[in-house]
Amino acid sequence: MSVAAAPTASAPAATVEVEDLVKVYPGGTRAVDGISFSVGRGEFLGLLGPNGAGKTTTIKILATLLRPTSGRARVAGLDVTHDPAAVRRRIGFATQAVTIDQMATGRENLSLIGHLHGMSGHELRSRVEELLELMGLTDVARKLAGTYSGGMRRRLDLASALVHQPEVLFLDEPTEGLDPQSRLVLWEELVRVNQAGTTMVLTTHYMEEADRLCERLAIIDHGKIVVEGSPASLKRTIGAETVSLRLVPTARMALLEGATDLAAIRSKIAERLRDLDTVSAIEDTDEGIRLSVRSAGEVAPEILRRIDLDGVRVYGLTMDTPSLDDVFLHHTGHRIRAEEADQVIPMGW
Amino acid sequence: MTTFAAQTWYLGLRAWRRFYRVPANPLSVVLYPLIQLFVFSQLFKDIVQLPGFAASGNGGGSYLAYLAPGQIAFTVFFAVSWSGSSLLYDYRNGMLDKLRATPVGRYAILAGELVPLFLECMIMAGAILVLSLLLGARIETGIPGAIGILLLSGAFGVAWAGTSFVPALLTKNEQATGTLSILFFPVAFMSTAFVPVALMPDWLKLVNDWNPITFVIEAMRALMTVGFEWDVIGRAIVAIVILGLVLHSVTLWAFRRLTA
Numbered sequence A: 001m002s003v004a005a006a007p008t009a010s011a012p013a014a015t016v017e018v019e020d021l022v023k024v025y026p027g028g029t030r031a032v033d034g035i036s037f038s039v040g041r042g043e044f045l046g047l048l049g050p051n052g053a054g055k056t057t058t059i060k061i062l063a064t065l066l067r068p069t070s071g072r073a074r075v076a077g078l079d080v081t082h083d084p085a086a087v088r089r090r091i092g093f094a095t096q097a098v099t100i101d102q103m104a105t106g107r108e109n110l111s112l113i114g115h116l117h118g119m120s121g122h123e124l125r126s127r128v129e130e131l132l133e134l135m136g137l138t139d140v141a142r143k144l145a146g147t148y149s150g151g152m153r154r155r156l157d158l159a160s161a162l163v164h165q166p167e168v169l170f171l172d173e174p175t176e177g178l179d180p181q182s183r184l185v186l187w188e189e190l191v192r193v194n195q196a197g198t199t200m201v202l203t204t205h206y207m208e209e210a211d212r213l214c215e216r217l218a219i220i221d222h223g224k225i226v227v228e229g230s231p232a233s234l235k236r237t238i239g240a241e242t243v244s245l246r247l248v249p250t251a252r253m254a255l256l257e258g259a260t261d262l263a264a265i266r267s268k269i270a271e272r273l274r275d276l277d278t279v280s281a282i283e284d285t286d287e288g289i290r291l292s293v294r295s296a297g298e299v300a301p302e303i304l305r306r307i308d309l310d311g312v313r314v315y316g317l318t319m320d321t322p323s324l325d326d327v328f329l330h331h332t333g334h335r336i337r338a339e340e341a342d343q344v345i346p347m348g349w
Numbered sequence B: 001m002t003t004f005a006a007q008t009w010y011l012g013l014r015a016w017r018r019f020y021r022v023p024a025n026p027l028s029v030v031l032y033p034l035i036q037l038f039v040f041s042q043l044f045k046d047i048v049q050l051p052g053f054a055a056s057g058n059g060g061g062s063y064l065a066y067l068a069p070g071q072i073a074f075t076v077f078f079a080v081s082w083s084g085s086s087l088l089y090d091y092r093n094g095m096l097d098k099l100r101a102t103p104v105g106r107y108a109i110l111a112g113e114l115v116p117l118f119l120e121c122m123i124m125a126g127a128i129l130v131l132s133l134l135l136g137a138r139i140e141t142g143i144p145g146a147i148g149i150l151l152l153s154g155a156f157g158v159a160w161a162g163t164s165f166v167p168a169l170l171t172k173n174e175q176a177t178g179t180l181s182i183l184f185f186p187v188a189f190m191s192t193a194f195v196p197v198a199l200m201p202d203w204l205k206l207v208n209d210w211n212p213i214t215f216v217i218e219a220m221r222a223l224m225t226v227g228f229e230w231d232v233i234g235r236a237i238v239a240i241v242i243l244g245l246v247l248h249s250v251t252l253w254a255f256r257r258l259t260a
Helices: A055-062 A084-090 A106-117 A122-136 A150-160 A180-195 A209-215 A230-238 A252-255 A262-273 A296-306 A324-333 B002-020 B024-043 B045-051 B052-055 B063-081 B087-095 B097-100 B106-134 B142-160 B162-171 B174-182 B185-189 B204-209 B212-225 B230-258
Strands: A012-024 A028-040 A042-050 A070-075 A092-093 A170-171 A201-203 A217-223 A224-229 A240-248 A279-284 A288-295 A317-318
Touching: A012 A055, A012 A201, A028 A055, A028 A201, A028 A217, A028 A224, A028 B087, A042 A209, A055 A070, A055 A170, A055 A201, A084 A092, A084 B045, A106 A150, A106 B002, A122 A150, A122 A230, A150 A180, A150 B204, A170 A296, A180 A209, A201 B212, A209 B002, A217 A230, A217 A324, A224 A230, A224 A324, A230 A324, A230 B045, A240 A296, A240 B162, A252 B052, A262 A279, A262 A288, A262 A296, A279 A324, A296 A317, A317 B212, B002 B024, B002 B063, B002 B106, B024 B045, B024 B106, B045 B063, B063 B142, B063 B162, B063 B174, B063 B185, B087 B097, B087 B162, B097 B106, B106 B142, B106 B230, B142 B162, B142 B204, B142 B212, B142 B230
Parallel strands: A042 A201, A042 A217, A092 A170, A170 A201
Antiparallel strands: A012 A028, A012 A070, A217 A224, A240 A288, A240 A317, A279 A288
């Protein structure tokens, strides 16, 4: 079942290349168990999996914060183990928790990260103002970050990972703990950043987030990549999309003998759709008919056009696509549970 | 090196702002040494009457001038004892990871934390000097000597910081950091902070032949009550440098261990 995609052999366009990465923590936990993937320049990749699947460990290795036990990872063409300093100049990293200095203002937070990246003077000042504007924080730029709302903190955190215009942005659970409204704002921001050319690697256990943001997903479970592909193709692999037509005004009507001639209508429709090659199967339902199709949204208007006949009346149309949740269940045998991961703080003596 | 200096400067600025923006911090940094000096100077006022005290030729009869340098060393101990905790705070909330994902040298992160400590120690030393002057003590070496005392206290604080950073980095626990650094306090009690060597039992005299705190106190005391005694001052500088090298090597080791 495991379809861990073979690493595209030294494809020059890849910004992130991971080969057979393994991380075993002291104590024996095998957090990452031989994963390989690559991310093309400008691509938006999501690592989707439950807490404890190895996503955060993977992204920390890529951000040079953890050393892999074995395997190789290259970011922007540079090996993360051998050349961490050079990697750090080219990446931005937003950690799972919001990490801003609460006793500094929004502007000071951004300036600090810029300075640490060797920026200064007019270049830094204009970049900071640009980011404050972009994230809608200009009005509060002079206030201490400790006074910000949850959404504002997240946006400031994101901005601070962007100050030096990184080639690659690593985001570890970027919307964890945000309310739906703030989450949406941040999503828009992330897509905009990606559109502007930044390669993005994101970890998440939110299906909706993975679905809406990522061009490609690697589903991770127990330290391994289980399956990889675009959200749409992943869903397609586990089942067709469907278009269901309701051909009776109410469900009750279908039960009344002679009220509608459902069988006749069905056969009329089947006749009309037979040569449509995007429709792979037709089955009867209590209220009408269900069509298995390749791409429900695209084919629905065509279906309606073709069955616009005397005596056929469509009372309702429903389109269904398998969800990423179904994809995950299909490939791992269990569902992603969005339970809160316990932040394990190892004890010293 | 210039990168290191620049990174230390910016991280130090951040750490300093974090310190002074909580009003309680600057307030107690100024008030505490004043209270301490005032109380101790009253408590031990008559110690100068002891025959051994005068015989050791200390302070020209003024216990205040004798006491002030020891009190400075004491306040440095207090400032150091809470200095390791802020690093833990950054570790716990992820700030440390964020900084480490930038091209910042590990040692610049530690050095940045030492900047506010250096300033705190100087401010506390300054407060003690000002109060002792107001209470009638004299600084024999004048303003240059006073600056020397401030710099010695700051440098000593930075070197001694390892006694708080190492427990912090090894235990990863704020409370344990505080309680463990208390264990270093006897080193200060055993020094010549309150009492000259002449009045001590033999085994304590032996301890003070090797006690780095004593070297630092004696140098500050020389600047306060005698003059620029370069051999005494030189010994203090050597003691601070060696202490700093040893403690900071261990600190760096513990830091690498934490962030491996």
